[in-house]
Amino acid sequence: MTLDVWxxxxxRHNETTRTIMGDAVLxxxxxxAMAFYYYGPRALALGAWSVAISVVTDILCVLxxxxxxxxxxxxxxxxxxxxxxxxxxxxxxxxxAIAAVVAIAAAKHPxxxxxxxxxxxxxxxxxxxxxxxxEKMFTYPLPLQRLPxxxxxxxxxxxxxxxxxxxxxxxxxALLDMALGNFxxxxxxxxxxxxxxxxxxxxxxxTVRWEMPVSFFLTVSVFALLFPRxxxxxxxxxxxxxxxxxxxxxxxxxxxxxxxxxxxxxxKVAFGVVSGITVMLFRRHSSMEESFSFAILAMxxxxxxxxxxxxxLYSIIRRRKGGNSPDKAVPKKT
Amino acid sequence: MVGFSKxxxxxxxxxxxxxKPVVRFVNPQTDSMSIDYPPLKNPKxxxxxxxxxxxxxxxxxxxxxxxxLYRKLVRARNKTVVVVADxxxxxxxxxxxxxxLLQFKEEVMGGLRLCQTVAGIDxxxxxxxxxxxxxxxxxxxxxxxxxxxRLRGKYPAPAHASKLKVGQxxxxxxxxxxxxxxxxxxxxYRRQSTVFVTVAGNCVANPMNLEVSLGISVAQVLERCGLxxxxxxxxxxxxxxxxxxxxxxxxxITYTTRAVLAFRENELDAHYSCIGCGRCEQVCPEGLNPMYxxxxxxxxxxxxxxxxxxxxxxGCGTCSYVCPSKLAVSAAVREAKAYxxxxxxxxxxxxxxxxxx
Amino acid sequence: MEIHQIxxxxxxHRIFNALLMRNPVLVMGLDLPFIIAAATxxxxxxAMAIVMLMIHVGTMLAGIATCRKLPYxxxxxxxxxxxxxxxxxxxALVAGLFKGISNSLGMYLYLMxxxxxxxxxxxxxxxxxxxxxxxxxxVLSTLGFALVAAITGVIREYMGSGTLWGIPVYFPVKITxxxxxxxxxxxxxxxxxxxxxxxxLALSRMMREHARRNxxxxxxxxxxxxxxx
Numbered sequence: 001m002t003l004d005v006w007x008x009x010x011x012r013h014n015e016t017t018r019t020i021m022g023d024a025v026l027x028x029x030x031x032x033a034m035a036f037y038y039y040g041p042r043a044l045a046l047g048a049w050s051v052a053i054s055v056v057t058d059i060l061c062v063l064x065x066x067x068x069x070x071x072x073x074x075x076x077x078x079x080x081x082x083x084x085x086x087x088x089x090x091x092x093x094x095x096x097a098i099a100a101v102v103a104i105a106a107a108k109h110p111x112x113x114x115x116x117x118x119x120x121x122x123x124x125x126x127x128x129x130x131x132x133x134x135e136k137m138f139t140y141p142l143p144l145q146r147l148p149x150x151x152x153x154x155x156x157x158x159x160x161x162x163x164x165x166x167x168x169x170x171x172x173x174a175l176l177d178m179a180l181g182n183f184x185x186x187x188x189x190x191x192x193x194x195x196x197x198x199x200x201x202x203x204x205x206x207t208v209r210w211e212m213p214v215s216f217f218l219t220v221s222v223f224a225l226l227f228p229r230x231x232x233x234x235x236x237x238x239x240x241x242x243x244x245x246x247x248x249x250x251x252x253x254x255x256x257x258x259x260x261x262x263x264x265x266x267x268k269v270a271f272g273v274v275s276g277i278t279v280m281l282f283r284r285h286s287s288m289e290e291s292f293s294f295a296i297l298a299m300x301x302x303x304x305x306x307x308x309x310x311x312x313l314y315s316i317i318r319r320r321k322g323g324n325s326p327d328k329a330v331p332k333k334t
Numbered sequence: 335m336v337g338f339s340k341x342x343x344x345x346x347x348x349x350x351x352x353x354k355p356v357v358r359f360v361n362p363q364t365d366s367m368s369i370d371y372p373p374l375k376n377p378k379x380x381x382x383x384x385x386x387x388x389x390x391x392x393x394x395x396x397x398x399x400x401x402x403l404y405r406k407l408v409r410a411r412n413k414t415v416v417v418v419a420d421x422x423x424x425x426x427x428x429x430x431x432x433x434x435l436l437q438f439k440e441e442v443m444g445g446l447r448l449c450q451t452v453a454g455i456d457x458x459x460x461x462x463x464x465x466x467x468x469x470x471x472x473x474x475x476x477x478x479x480x481x482x483x484r485l486r487g488k489y490p491a492p493a494h495a496s497k498l499k500v501g502q503x504x505x506x507x508x509x510x511x512x513x514x515x516x517x518x519x520x521x522x523y524r525r526q527s528t529v530f531v532t533v534a535g536n537c538v539a540n541p542m543n544l545e546v547s548l549g550i551s552v553a554q555v556l557e558r559c560g561l562x563x564x565x566x567x568x569x570x571x572x573x574x575x576x577x578x579x580x581x582x583x584x585x586x587i588t589y590t591t592r593a594v595l596a597f598r599e600n601e602l603d604a605h606y607s608c609i610g611c612g613r614c615e616q617v618c619p620e621g622l623n624p625m626y627x628x629x630x631x632x633x634x635x636x637x638x639x640x641x642x643x644x645x646x647x648x649g650c651g652t653c654s655y656v657c658p659s660k661l662a663v664s665a666a667v668r669e670a671k672a673y674x675x676x677x678x679x680x681x682x683x684x685x686x687x688x689x690x691x
Numbered sequence: 692m693e694i695h696q697i698x699x700x701x702x703x704h705r706i707f708n709a710l711l712m713r714n715p716v717l718v719m720g721l722d723l724p725f726i727i728a729a730a731t732x733x734x735x736x737x738a739m740a741i742v743m744l745m746i747h748v749g750t751m752l753a754g755i756a757t758c759r760k761l762p763y764x765x766x767x768x769x770x771x772x773x774x775x776x777x778x779x780x781x782x783a784l785v786a787g788l789f790k791g792i793s794n795s796l797g798m799y800l801y802l803m804x805x806x807x808x809x810x811x812x813x814x815x816x817x818x819x820x821x822x823x824x825x826x827x828x829x830v831l832s833t834l835g836f837a838l839v840a841a842i843t844g845v846i847r848e849y850m851g852s853g854t855l856w857g858i859p860v861y862f863p864v865k866i867t868x869x870x871x872x873x874x875x876x877x878x879x880x881x882x883x884x885x886x887x888x889x890x891x892l893a894l895s896r897m898m899r900e901h902a903r904r905n906x907x908x909x910x911x912x913x914x915x916x917x918x919x920x
Contacts, residue, residue, distance in 0.1 A: 002581055003566065003568055003580055005578055005580055006567055007578070007664070007665040008571075008577065008578075008651050009573060009574040010567060010573045010576065010578060011426060011655065012654070012660055013656050016658050016660070017609055017658045020658055110884075113607070114607060114609055115610035115611075131867075209612075209616075258611045259610035263625060263626075311626075311642065312641065314623075318622075
C-alpha cells in the first residue's frame with residue numbers, strides 16, 4: 001500500500017477555528033439579547049442587517065483575491081455582530097451598512113484578509129461611519145423603549161455619561177443603574193456586568209488572553225484616579241470612566257482580538273498600558289464624545305513595534321537560558 | 335509569564351499496550367548471536383574497562399539518541415555525578431521504555447549497576463513520566479532500592495528533567511533498552527539484536543510492546559499485531575516527532591525505532607490559513623515565536639530569522655498540535671532551523687555540558 | 692514572447708500608453724495629491740483638467756527649448772517659472788468658467804504650477820525632442836490624469852453627496868467622509884488595484900494575439916493506415 005506523506009506531529013488538538021470564533025459569536029449573541037431587552041427588535045434587525053452585509057462583502061472580497069470561500073470561517077460574522085453594538089439603537093441602517101462595507105472591504109482584505117489584518121475592522125468601520133454621520137452617531141435613546149424597526153424618529157433621546165464627562169460634569173445616573181445597563185449609550189456597551197462576565201468566559205476559553213484587557217483597565221483606572229476629568233474623586237471617577245462610552249466593550253473585543261494586538265505576554269502588557277494612556281488622552285482632548293475607536297486604530301499601527309521589541313527582549317532571555325540545562329534536546333528518533 | 339515551562343497536556347492513550355507483557359518477535363537466525371570476547375576472569379568484580387570492551391563488542395546502541403553505548407561509558411568515567419536510567423515516555427501511545435523496565439526489572443537494574451561501576455559513583459536514579467490517564471499499572475516508587483523520579487507536567491517532558499538538582503558535573507543518561515542489552519552482553523555474552531518497540535494506533539488490532547529483531551520490516555511488525563482497518567497514516571516513531579512513511583514494506587526496524595503507529599483518520603484535507611491567534615507562541619517550550627517564523631518561511635523571507643532564534647527549536651511539535659487551523663507550523667520552524675544552520679554561522683552560544691554531546 | 696516583439700508592441704501602442712499602461716497617476720505615481728485631496732467632485736476634476744492641459748502642454752513646449760540649451764539644474768527653475776506664468780492665466784480662465792472654483796480647489800489650483808508630472812517630464816526631454824511627439828505625449832498624459840481625476844471625482848461626489856456636477860441624483864446613503872483626503876487614499880488604492888488588473892488583462896490579450904498570429908501551425912499529414920488482420 002502507498003500512503004500519503006505527512007509531517008510530524010501526527011496527532012492534533014481538537015480545537016479548531018470554528019470553536020475559537022464560535023466562542024466570540026456566542027458571547028456577542030448574549031449581548032444582543034441584552035440589547036433586545038433594552039431596545040426592542042430594532043437591535044436584532046440592525047444586527048442581522050450588518051451580519052448579512054459583512055458576510056456578502058467578505059465572500060466577494062475572498063473571490064476577488066482568488067481564494068475559495070471558507071464556510072467555517074466566522075470572522076465576518078464576528079465583525080458584523082460587533083459593529084452595531086458600538087452604535088446607538090436609533091442609527092439609520094445606512095450607517096451600519098457603510099461601516100460594515102468599509103470594515104471588510106477597506107480595512108481587512110487589502111491588508112491580507114483573515115489573520116493578517118493590521119487594523120481592527122470593527123474599529124475602522126465604526127470610525128468611518130462616525131465621520132460620515134457625526135452627531136447622529138452619538139445621540140443615544142433612553143433605554144427600555146420599544147423602538148420601531150423602521151423609521152425611528154419619535155424616540156426620546158437621553159444624554160450619555162460620556163458626553164457629560166467630556167463637558168466636565170458628573171452624570172446623574174446611579175452607579176448600580178449604570179452597572180446593569182439602564183442608561184443611554186452604545187447598544188452593546190452599556191451592559192457592564194454582562195460584558196465582564198463575557199470577559200471571564202473568553203479568558204477561560206483562551207480566546208482572549210487575560211493580560212491585555214486587565215492591564216488596559218488597570219491603566220485606565222489609575223489614570224482616572226490620578227487625573228479625573230470631573231469633580232468626582234477616587235472610586236467614583238474610576239467607575240464613571242470605565243462605565244461610560246464603549247471602553248469596556250472595546251477593551252474586551254477590540255483589544256482582546258489576537259490578530260491586531262501583540263502576541264507575546266510582556267508585549268501585551270506593555271501594549272495595554274500604552275493603549276490605556278492613549279485612550280485617556282484621546283478622551284480628554286478630542287471633540288467627539290467617544291474617540292475610543294480612533295485611539296485603537298492608532299495603537300494598531302504600532303503593534304509591529306511592540307512585537308519586535310518583545311522579540312528582542314525574549315531573544316536575550318532565551319539565549320541566556322538556552323545553555324544551562326543539560327537535558328534539553330528531545331531526541332528525534334524513528 | 336517569562337518562564338518557559340510551557341508545553342501542552344496530551345491525552346496519553348497508553349493502554350492496552352502498557353500493561354500487556356512484552357512479547358518477543360525475533361528473527362531466529364539473528365537472535366542468539368554471541369560476542370567475540372574472552373571469558374571474564376572475575377565475573378563478580380568486573381572492571382570498568384572490561385564493561386566498556388564488552389559494550390563495544392556487542393555493538394550496543396542507546397535508543398535514546400542513537401549513540402554507541404561504549405562511547406558514552408568512556409566519557410562517563412570522569413566527573414559523573416549521577417547515572418540515570420531513562421524510562422521517560424512522554425509522547426502518547428508510547429511505552430517502549432517504561433514497559434521493559436517494569437517487566438525486566440532485574441536486567442535493567444543489572445545494567446544500571448554496571449554503569450555505576452563504570453562511572454564509579456553511588457548515585458542512581460530512574461526517570462519516568464508520571465502517566466496520568468487511564469493506566470492499569472502503577473509506577474513503583476523504587477525499583478530494587480533505586481528511586482524512581484517521576485516527571486510531572488506537560489509535554490515535552492525533558493524540559494523538566496533539568497530540575498534534577500545534581501550539582502556540578504555530568505549526568506549519564508542511558509535508556510532502559512540499552513541497559514537490558516548491556517546486562518545481557520556482560521552476563522550472557524549476547525550481542526544486541528533486538529529493540530523494544532510499541533505498536534499502537536487506532537487501526538492496530540492488538541496494540542502491544544514487542545521485542546523486535548533489527549532488520550524486520552515495519553509491515554511485518556504491523557502484520558504481527560494485526561490491522562483492524564486500512565491505515566491512512568503509518569508513523570515510525572512517536573506521534574509528535576515521528577516520521578510518516580509511504581510504504582510500510584520498505585523501512586526496517588532500526589536501533590532507534592521506538593514505535594510503529596498506524597492511524598486512520600477521516601478528516602478532509604481543508605486548506606485553512608493562519609488566523610493569527612498566537613496559540614503556537616503561547617505553548618512553545620523554548621520560548622520561540624512559531625507564528626512569525628511560519629509566515630516568514632512561507633513567504634521565503636529569511637532575513638529576520640536570525641533574531642527569532644529558530645536554531646533553538648527542539649522539534650517537539652507542540653506548536654502544530656495546538657494550531658486551530660491545523661497548519662504544519664512545526665515543519666516550517668524546522669525548515670527555518672535548517673536554514674539557520676546552513677546560513678547563519680552561530681556564535682557558539684550553546685554550551686551543553688552533557689555526556690551525550 | 693520575445694523582447695523585441697514586446698518592444699514592437701510597445702512602440703505601436705506608445706501613443707496611448709499614457710492612458711492605461713503608463714498612466715501618470717496610477718502607474719507612475721505622479722500628481723497624487725491632486726487626486727487625493729482635490730478631486731472631490733466632477734467640477735473640480737474638470738477644472739483641474741483644463742488647468743493641467745494648459746500648464747502641461749505649455750511647459751513641455753518650453754521644455755523642448757530649455758533641454759536643448761540649458762544645463763540640468765537650471766532647466767527645472769526655468770520650467771517652473773514658465774508654468775507659473777501659464778498657471779496665472781489658466782486660473783483666471785477657469786475662475787471665469789466655474790463659479791467658486793478657487794474655494795473648492797483651495798491651494799491645489801495654484802500648486803498645479805509645480806506639479807510633479809510637468810516638472811518631471813519637461814526637464815527630462817532629450818536634445819533631439821521634436822514638437823509633434825512631445826505635444827501629443829503631453830496631451831495624452833493630461834488625458835490620463837484627467838481620466839483618473841474624473842473617475843475619482845464622480846465616485847466621491849456621487850457617493851459622498853448624492854450629486855453629479857451639482858445636480859442632485861439619487862443615492863441611498865450619503866457617505867460624507869468620502870470628501871475627506873483619507874478616503875481619497877482609500878479610493879485611489881482601489882483604483883490602483885483595478886488598473887493593475889486592467890494592465891494584466893491588456894498584456895495577456897497582447898500575448899494571445901501574438902500567439903495567434905505568429906505561431907506557425909503544424910500541418911500533419913496522416914497516411915492511410917493499414918489494418919492488420
